[in-house]
Amino acid sequence: MQDLSxxxxxxTAPALDIEAVGHAYGARRALDDVSFRVPRGSFTVLLGPxxxxxxxxxxxxxxxxxxxxxxxxILGHDLARTPGEALRRLGVVFQARTLDLDLSxxxxxxxxxxxxxxxxxxxxxxxxxxxxxSDLVDRLGDKVRNLSGGQSRRVEIARALIHRPRLILLDEPxxxxxxxxxxxxxxxxxxxxxxxxxxxxxxTHLIDEVDASDRVxxxxxxxxxxxxxxxxxxxxxxxxxxxxAFAKLTETRLHAVGLxxxx
Amino acid sequence: MSVLxxxxxxxxxxGFSAGHYAICFAGIVWREALRFLxxxxxxxxxxxxxxxxxxxxxxxxxxxxxxxxxxxxQTYVLxxxxxxxxxxxxxxxxxxxxxxxxxxYDRETGSMKTLLVSPLPRWFLLVSKLLAGVAVSLLQVYxxxxxxxxxxxxxxxxxxxxxxxxxxxxxxxxxxxxxFLSSMVHQLENxxxxxxxxxxxxxxxxxxxxxxxxxLEASPPxxxxxxxxxxxxxxELIRFSxxxxxxxxxLAVTLGCTLLFLGGAILAYDxxxxxxxxxxxVG
Numbered sequence: 001m002q003d004l005s006x007x008x009x010x011x012t013a014p015a016l017d018i019e020a021v022g023h024a025y026g027a028r029r030a031l032d033d034v035s036f037r038v039p040r041g042s043f044t045v046l047l048g049p050x051x052x053x054x055x056x057x058x059x060x061x062x063x064x065x066x067x068x069x070x071x072x073x074i075l076g077h078d079l080a081r082t083p084g085e086a087l088r089r090l091g092v093v094f095q096a097r098t099l100d101l102d103l104s105x106x107x108x109x110x111x112x113x114x115x116x117x118x119x120x121x122x123x124x125x126x127x128x129x130x131x132x133x134s135d136l137v138d139r140l141g142d143k144v145r146n147l148s149g150g151q152s153r154r155v156e157i158a159r160a161l162i163h164r165p166r167l168i169l170l171d172e173p174x175x176x177x178x179x180x181x182x183x184x185x186x187x188x189x190x191x192x193x194x195x196x197x198x199x200x201x202x203x204t205h206l207i208d209e210v211d212a213s214d215r216v217x218x219x220x221x222x223x224x225x226x227x228x229x230x231x232x233x234x235x236x237x238x239x240x241x242x243x244x245a246f247a248k249l250t251e252t253r254l255h256a257v258g259l260x261x262x263x
Numbered sequence: 264m265s266v267l268x269x270x271x272x273x274x275x276x277x278g279f280s281a282g283h284y285a286i287c288f289a290g291i292v293w294r295e296a297l298r299f300l301x302x303x304x305x306x307x308x309x310x311x312x313x314x315x316x317x318x319x320x321x322x323x324x325x326x327x328x329x330x331x332x333x334x335x336x337q338t339y340v341l342x343x344x345x346x347x348x349x350x351x352x353x354x355x356x357x358x359x360x361x362x363x364x365x366x367x368y369d370r371e372t373g374s375m376k377t378l379l380v381s382p383l384p385r386w387f388l389l390v391s392k393l394l395a396g397v398a399v400s401l402l403q404v405y406x407x408x409x410x411x412x413x414x415x416x417x418x419x420x421x422x423x424x425x426x427x428x429x430x431x432x433x434x435x436x437x438x439x440x441x442x443f444l445s446s447m448v449h450q451l452e453n454x455x456x457x458x459x460x461x462x463x464x465x466x467x468x469x470x471x472x473x474x475x476x477x478x479l480e481a482s483p484p485x486x487x488x489x490x491x492x493x494x495x496x497x498x499e500l501i502r503f504s505x506x507x508x509x510x511x512x513x514l515a516v517t518l519g520c521t522l523l524f525l526g527g528a529i530l531a532y533d534x535x536x537x538x539x540x541x542x543x544x545v546g
Binding site: 062064086087088092098102107111113114115118 | 372374377
């Protein structure tokens with residue numbers, strides 16, 4: 001058995017550890033004393049309406065913003081002290097599309113791999129593995145501009161995986177997609193968690209994307225209202241389902257806070 | 264998408280080797296080159312602008328503006344010869360602004376995030392992006408030299424080599440200035456203001472079009488403005504090195520301004536100190 005006292009922090013720590021994180025835009029506080037964990041190998045849903053602070057939190061985790069209040073650690077690597085070690089273990093799918101439209105799928109993936117110090121030949125081999133069986137594997141030379149919304153999203157997920165991260169953040173990844181594309185993307189990311197032991201933090205305002213087996217963090221107006229398994233949150237609130245639990249936690253009607261059921 | 268290999272989570276690398284840095288740098292330059300190839304009109308317009316000045320403006324002014332023997336020139340020179348270093352500076356100035364414009368665009372479209380979430384140090388990413396822009400400007404400059412040669416602008420052959428390090432430095436200075444400006448411009452629409460308040464004053468209030476002694480005769484205050492303009496020193500550094508000479512003051516000012524602008528840009532893009540994190544996000 002491995003001696004845990006001598007193991008590196010990344011071997012025992014949770015995939016993501018957020019402790020007392022806060023952030024303000026001038027006088028307006030966007031996040032206040034936010035703390036939660038994403039256990040290894042879990043699919044954790046960060047559930048909150050528009051304006052809850054999800055994107056701000058993602059900007060802090062990806063170090064686009066500096067963490068001035070609290071602490072963030074990825075696989076045990078403190079983001080402020082060892083940002084390189086933390087970020088190399090992190091894959092990100094941002095809410096806004098961030099692919100270079102004038103480059104091909106292959107060029108986008110090779111470029112992203114290079115930003116992680118991965119040579120082009122390794123990146124090309126990996127993209128073959130990641131996209132194997134997908135219709136995109138025959139379209140690697142196509143410009144991203146010519147892809148559908150769903151296909152672009154899948155390329156962004158492939159890009160987030162190309163450097164083999166242990167934790168993947170996805171910020172509203174299914175917004176704007178049709179029902180079939182949404183279902184495929186959700187299923188693919190769940191498969192990664194199940195089969196590849198990747199940890200996922202999935203930010204959404206679409207409550208029907210929450211599965212009974214998921215962990216949930218409810219974020220509202222910059223504060224964490226609940227954290228745990230779906231069953232825990234439902235039980236703690238004394239409600240019959242996650243939808244009612246959220247309504248009770250926020251003491252508001254779902255449609256009033258922008259939380260939606262996808263049709 | 265389908266299965267990943269079982270080795271997906273096997274490796275736990277630590278630290279970054281020189282190889283990682285080299286691959287990252289090459290990737291950034293390669294991406295900039297691809298973008299440049301996709302924007303051929305950018306290449307053409309970058310050349311048309313100085314060529315118009317050379318073919319039309321200089322042709323007209325050569326009849327009314329004599330240039331006396333001033334270092335580094337050993338004899339009287341045609342006005343076309345005199346303004347060539349200024350036009351080279353113009354190419355690099357516009358290229359630096361173009362790069363900063365594309366950084367603002369990248370930030371608006373989100374693709375800048377891809378660069379900034381790389382695990383390699385942010386200063387390294389910014390310097391790599393800067394050097395990629397300089398490489399593009401060097402290509403434009405040497406194509407301009409080739410065309411100007413047919414217009415009888417013919418510095419010593421060795422000058423094409425001796426000017427190279429000067430062009431790298433001036434390209435860095437102007438690119439770093441553009442990068443610093445890009446950190447302060449929050450919307451693409453605001454960039455037109457930069458053109459009016461930065462590029463044109465810098466270009467006209469310099470030694471690019473007229474020798475400083477002539478400006479001093481015409482207007483002492485303007486002369487001092489030109490002296491404090493870093494673009495003047497960039498142009499003089501190019502001018503002297505094109506004739507195999509080194510202007511130490513121009514070198515010192517250009518180097519100092521490069522460090523100043525680059526430091527400012529790195530600070531502005533540093534998440535711990537910069538202004539980027541003060542922008543509000545949605546969601």
